[in-house]
Amino acid sequence: MAARMPFQPALVFPAGRDRQGRAQHIQLNFQQLNQLCDRYAYGLAEYGISQGDRVLLLIRPGIEFVAVTFALLKMGAVPVIIDPGMGRKAFLQCVAETEPTVLIGVPLAHVLRTAFPKPFRTVRRRVTVGKRWFWGGTTLDRLQSRRCEPFPVAATTTEDEAAVAFTSGSTGIPKGVVYSHGIFQTQVNLLREEMNFREGEVHLAGLYIFALFNPVLGITTIIPDMDPRQPAKLNPAYFVESIQTYGVTITLGSPTIFRIVGQYCLAHNIRLPSLKQVLMFGAAVRPSLIEQFSALMDSGQVFTPYGATEALPLTLIGQQEILSETGRLTKCGAGVCVGRPLGDAILRIIPVTDEPIPAWDDSLPLPPGQLGEVVVKGLVVTGLYLNRPQKTAEAKIYEADGSIWHRMGDVGYFDDKGRLWICGRKSHRVETSRGTLLPLQCEAIFNQHPAVARTALVGVGLNGRQRPILIVEPKPGLAPVAQAKQKLINELLALGNEHEHTRHIKDVMFRDSFPVDVRHNAKIQREKLALWAEKQLA
Numbered sequence: 001m002a003a004r005m006p007f008q009p010a011l012v013f014p015a016g017r018d019r020q021g022r023a024q025h026i027q028l029n030f031q032q033l034n035q036l037c038d039r040y041a042y043g044l045a046e047y048g049i050s051q052g053d054r055v056l057l058l059i060r061p062g063i064e065f066v067a068v069t070f071a072l073l074k075m076g077a078v079p080v081i082i083d084p085g086m087g088r089k090a091f092l093q094c095v096a097e098t099e100p101t102v103l104i105g106v107p108l109a110h111v112l113r114t115a116f117p118k119p120f121r122t123v124r125r126r127v128t129v130g131k132r133w134f135w136g137g138t139t140l141d142r143l144q145s146r147r148c149e150p151f152p153v154a155a156t157t158t159e160d161e162a163a164v165a166f167t168s169g170s171t172g173i174p175k176g177v178v179y180s181h182g183i184f185q186t187q188v189n190l191l192r193e194e195m196n197f198r199e200g201e202v203h204l205a206g207l208y209i210f211a212l213f214n215p216v217l218g219i220t221t222i223i224p225d226m227d228p229r230q231p232a233k234l235n236p237a238y239f240v241e242s243i244q245t246y247g248v249t250i251t252l253g254s255p256t257i258f259r260i261v262g263q264y265c266l267a268h269n270i271r272l273p274s275l276k277q278v279l280m281f282g283a284a285v286r287p288s289l290i291e292q293f294s295a296l297m298d299s300g301q302v303f304t305p306y307g308a309t310e311a312l313p314l315t316l317i318g319q320q321e322i323l324s325e326t327g328r329l330t331k332c333g334a335g336v337c338v339g340r341p342l343g344d345a346i347l348r349i350i351p352v353t354d355e356p357i358p359a360w361d362d363s364l365p366l367p368p369g370q371l372g373e374v375v376v377k378g379l380v381v382t383g384l385y386l387n388r389p390q391k392t393a394e395a396k397i398y399e400a401d402g403s404i405w406h407r408m409g410d411v412g413y414f415d416d417k418g419r420l421w422i423c424g425r426k427s428h429r430v431e432t433s434r435g436t437l438l439p440l441q442c443e444a445i446f447n448q449h450p451a452v453a454r455t456a457l458v459g460v461g462l463n464g465r466q467r468p469i470l471i472v473e474p475k476p477g478l479a480p481v482a483q484a485k486q487k488l489i490n491e492l493l494a495l496g497n498e499h500e501h502t503r504h505i506k507d508v509m510f511r512d513s514f515p516v517d518v519r520h521n522a523k524i525q526r527e528k529l530a531l532w533a534e535k536q537l538a
Helices: 030-046 063-075 088-098 107-115 181-193 208-217 236-246 255-267 287-294 319-331 389-395 439-446 482-497 526-537
Strands: 009-017 023-029 054-058 078-081 102-105 125-128 161-166 176-180 202-205 220-222 250-253 277-280 301-303 306-308 311-316 336-341 346-350 372-377 396-398 404-414 420-425 430-432 435-437 452-460 467-474 507-510
Touching: 009 030, 009 063, 009 208, 023 030, 023 236, 030 063, 054 063, 054 088, 063 078, 063 208, 088 176, 102 107, 107 125, 161 181, 176 181, 181 208, 181 311, 202 208, 202 236, 208 220, 220 236, 236 255, 250 255, 255 277, 255 287, 277 287, 287 301, 287 319, 301 319, 306 404, 319 336, 319 439, 346 404, 389 396, 389 404, 420 439, 430 452, 430 467, 435 439, 439 452, 439 467, 439 482, 452 526, 467 482, 467 526, 482 507
Parallel strands: 009 220, 054 078, 054 102, 078 161, 102 125, 202 220, 202 250, 250 277, 277 301, 467 507
Antiparallel strands: 009 023, 161 176, 306 311, 311 336, 336 420, 346 372, 372 404, 396 404, 404 420, 430 435, 452 467
16 A cells, blocks of 8 residues: 555544644654554564564554554564453453563553563563663664665465454453454455445544554544543544544444434534444444434445454444334344344354353254354454463354354344344343343333433343343433332333333333443443342342
């Protein structure tokens, strides 16, 4: 891309605001970004980093993060990327499991290494991004070589380890997922050929990690002025400002981001005519949010891809199909339709079990319409969790030829049109004496009440005899008190009574806010809510 379109903007990063509050930015074109990658690659190689080394990157989103990541990929080294914001205990466990030999990080990362040396015991080389104090090593500034010629790219294969990324940790300690160069190549092809990511587009990266695909595709990346650790606290005015200033054509992120931005635009009568594609993912997306946001664009489309850190993207569905058909069924408790498979992905539904399934059997797949666990096989499926053999055994099923099926941990079904519907996480199912209840099918019924922001279904008690509890987060300013609370409970129970699968939910509790995942601020942590509900009943 640097050779074909050298002066096209590649990366635009926020750099504060002037006295009038106007945004300031740092910008690199493709040629400049590529040259910076090469200079870092030369410097890192001269420092002793070589092909196959795992390199823990603890760098804030920005130019250095993108440039160092691509420098390492050129070298054949393996970037290890851990989400910011997870708790210290989980973070240190993730570090220990990856066994990095190099740490490239901001000063705080090196302070953490000094205070908790055991998880970092494999680190042999240390690079500080910023000012280095007492911890030794060198700095990224010093490693930026002056050599101008292109760096000789390492001869990697499709099977070679390319990077380690971590799951969101929404259902436990995040797990390290090993990506090969072949998986990255397949993902790039899917984005280009099936998701219509084209050269010359301008992408506002609501989830910054996806910005790493853009340089390969010839797409300009705009990094939003927001804290990536807290998307729920973004300033929607800044997000909209970026869209309008740069004529953004693509943006993606969690539904939390677009709920906040959509409400802001409606309140200020703002339209977003430059947008062509909006991709919402990370949690189930309500049809009402898609309808609201699609009305802000002239001809843009909202899409909801489905996948996981271990395998993505897997399916895709657009607003036209959602708003004309599947959204209505979602509101009636059918689950959330996530569309049809992409690329070579083969998805099947198998019986729900919490036990490992070591070997694939052709008798496992269930027919359309029957609920079960979603499994997938294909070129984007990762092979293991790093140094977590038990978790790997629980999530992978092996065929005789070595092919791997990944168990998504979601319960769903296929309809008669070949579309996948998701009904909830396997770990979130509620096993009552009357049968199994699944969160997405039940919560959609109660979410339609005008005073409700969102609901969460949890189970209390022993499996098979669990008591279903509906926990309600009211909309801001609409939290009920005294008699109004009982009135709202009665109205919610009346909604549930209209559907067979929610008719026997009789317990309603209220919370001001729900615990959510760190990455998207959208996935409800129902395990924590279940423990809270149990304490309320004690």
